[in-house]
Amino acid sequence: xxxxxxxxxxxxxxxxxxxxxxxxxxxxxxxxxxxxxxxxxxxxxxxxxxxxxxxxxxxxxxxxxxxxxxxxxxxxxxxxxxxxxxxxxxxxxxxxxxxxxxxxxxxxxxxxxxxxxxxxxxxxxxxxxxxxxxxxxxxxxxxxxxxxxxxxxxxxxxxxxxxxxxxxxxxxxxxxxxxxxxxxxxxxxxxxxxxxxxxxxxxxxxxxxxxxxxxxxxxxxxxxxxxxxxxxxxxxxxxxxxxxxxxxxxxxxxxxxxxxxxxxxxxxxxxxxxxxxxxxxxxxxxxxxxxxxxxxxxxxxxxxxxxxxxxxxxxxxxxxxxxxxxxxxxxxxxxxxxxxxxxxxxxxxxxxxxxxxxxxxxxxxxxxxxxxxxxxxxxxxxxxxxxxxxxxxxxxxxxxxxxxxxxxxxxxxxxxxxxxxxxxxxxxxxxxxxxxxxxxx
Ligand code: UDX
Numbered sequence: 307x308x309x310x311x312x313x314x315x316x317x318x319x320x321x322x323x324x325x326x327x328x329x330x331x332x333x334x335x336x337x338x339x340x341x342x343x344x345x346x347x348x349x350x351x352x353x354x355x356x357x358x359x360x361x362x363x364x365x366x367x368x369x370x371x372x373x374x375x376x377x378x379x380x381x382x383x384x385x386x387x388x389x390x391x392x393x394x395x396x397x398x399x400x401x402x403x404x405x406x407x408x409x410x411x412x413x414x415x416x417x418x419x420x421x422x423x424x425x426x427x428x429x430x431x432x433x434x435x436x437x438x439x440x441x442x443x444x445x446x447x448x449x450x451x452x453x454x455x456x457x458x459x460x461x462x463x464x465x466x467x468x469x470x471x472x473x474x475x476x477x478x479x480x481x482x483x484x485x486x487x488x489x490x491x492x493x494x495x496x497x498x499x500x501x502x503x504x505x506x507x508x509x510x511x512x513x514x515x516x517x518x519x520x521x522x523x524x525x526x527x528x529x530x531x532x533x534x535x536x537x538x539x540x541x542x543x544x545x546x547x548x549x550x551x552x553x554x555x556x557x558x559x560x561x562x563x564x565x566x567x568x569x570x571x572x573x574x575x576x577x578x579x580x581x582x583x584x585x586x587x588x589x590x591x592x593x594x595x596x597x598x599x600x601x602x603x604x605x606x607x608x609x610x611x612x613x614x615x616x617x618x619x620x621x622x623x624x625x626x627x628x629x630x631x632x633x634x635x636x637x638x639x640x641x642x643x644x645x646x647x648x649x650x651x652x653x654x655x656x657x658x659x660x661x662x663x664x665x666x667x668x669x670x671x672x673x674x675x676x677x678x679x680x681x682x683x684x685x686x687x688x689x690x691x692x693x694x695x696x697x698x699x700x701x702x703x704x705x706x707x708x709x710x711x712x713x714x715x716x717x718x719x720x721x722x723x724x725x726x727x728x729x730x731x732x733x734x735x736x737x738x739x740x741x742x743x744x745x746x747x
Contacts, residue, residue: 307330308331308383308384309383309493310335310380310385311335311387312334313336313388313391313408314336314338316462316464317426317462318336319334319351322370324360324471326369329369329496331369332371333371335373335379336372345361345372346365348361353637354464355465384419385421385490386421386422388405388408388423391426392404392405392426400575409437409443410439413442413444413447419452419485420451421456421486423455423458429583430517432513433480433509433513454485455481456479456482456509457512458477458480458512461474461475461516465634473500473502474497475502476504476505477503479494479512480506480511480515481508481512490504517580518580520572520573520577521594523561524601525594525597526562527573528601529562530562531600534564537742537743537744538742543742544724544743547742548562548564565698565741566604566605566607567607568601569641569643570641571638571641577597577601581594605643606647606650608722609646609647612692612720615692619654620655621655625657625659626659626692626694626714627659627660628694629644629662629696629699629702630668631662633698634700636665637664637665638665638668639665644660644697647694658677660678660679661680661683662699663699665697687710692719693714694719695719695720695721698725702725711735721739724740724741724742724743726740728740
């Protein structure tokens with residue numbers, strides 16, 4: 307089978323690489339000539355564990371191609387995936403111009419049946435617009451060619467995307483014809499051998515599933531963060547409460563880790579988009595509005611703890627940060643709590659020094675030379691007045707506490723991800739602060 311994937315961003319590249327890995331001929335298309343040239347030289351524009359190897363391996367085998375020419379890519383393609391960006395426009399809603407431009411290109415160039423599958427996260431009702439745009443172009447050409455549209459939202463997690471694609475919990479597909487169902491079944495067959503299902507449904511429900519899933523996960527995080535803040539006030543320990551509630555299989559122990567708020571390219575955007583969609587239908591998603599409000603506040607919880615420790619004045623204080631990406635195993639800093647924490651520290655007059663295993667280059671785009679960057683986690687601590695952990699990278703979990711203690715001016719650690727044991731920290735002489743535990747006792 308031959309397929310085309312339009313949009314060589316994060317989703318498109320992972321999807322293209324994984325389909326080619328199981329022997330499908332994939333052509334990836336992007337309008338960015340520079341990006342395609344680099345990909346053809348084997349230079350991958352994003353960091354995702356395992357992706358570079360998989361792309362270069364399949365390029366060598368000739369079953370993964372990169373081009374800017376959609377017309378050429380469409381020759382003999384039975385399925386086309388749309389995975390272009392949907393950046394928020396001025397009012398925060400997803401801008402569909404790139405998605406619909408692909409639909410129009412399909413209408414301009416196809417000569418045979420095509421299944422057009424939307425993979426980009428798009429508002430409920432978008433597949434219908436894709437269908438209309440494509441049909442409009444066919445009408446202009448005065449031809450009658452059969453095509454189908456489908457919605458196939460992705461649930462990939464950054465840092466684990468390859469594994470998520472190869473061994474998915476489930477694959478959700480919204481469609482409206484048997485032919486489309488047969489095609490999607492055979493495409494995804496290699497990925498369902500672990501027994502996990504392809505769940506077929508109507509298109510609107512599939513579009514809704516993506517938003518409902520991400521909103522539910524975001525809700526779990528805001529809920530646990532809200533409870534964590536209360537735990538701290540009443541003297542309970544959120545780490546124990548988390549274990550206590552997580553062992554109830556109805557609640558589950560995943561996605562209830564307290565921290566400094568969710569970030570990334572999905573949760574913040576999708577929560578906002580669903581609130582907006584509801585609003586367009588005169589419905590208010592009250593729970594989701596609270597989820598967003600709690601998360602906005604949570605991003606600054608660690609900053610407030612630092613301020614309190616220094617009696618409200620961090621002017622001239624050296625603050626060392628470990629971790630800048632919104633989560634480990636990625637250099638992505640979109641909506642990362644670090645953006646909010648650093649900006650507030652700088653505004654308050656602090657001097658910020660930071661280390662991250664891979665996000666330093668990305669961080670330079672955001673902070674320029676307003677903060678200093680280090681290549682070694684311990685070097686950041688030289689002359690620092692405290693250390694704050696913003697991302698739970700594995701290498702931060704078992705630091706040499708003697709060195710940390712020796713280098714810090716004041717032995718204060720602000721742990722935004724609860725990766726340390728409060729008693730161990732105290733025994734080692736640290737002033738230790740984390741989320742949802744009153745550590746002054
Ligand atoms: C998420 C969804 O998990 C994925 O299914 C969807 O396709 C895209 O959005 P991603 O944004 O890559 O994936 O990251 P994820 O691992 O889900 O983490 C999101 C945020 O939640 C991170 O900021 C993380 O630190 C935070 N988080 C996660 C918590 O604060 N606590 C938790 O218990 C889990």
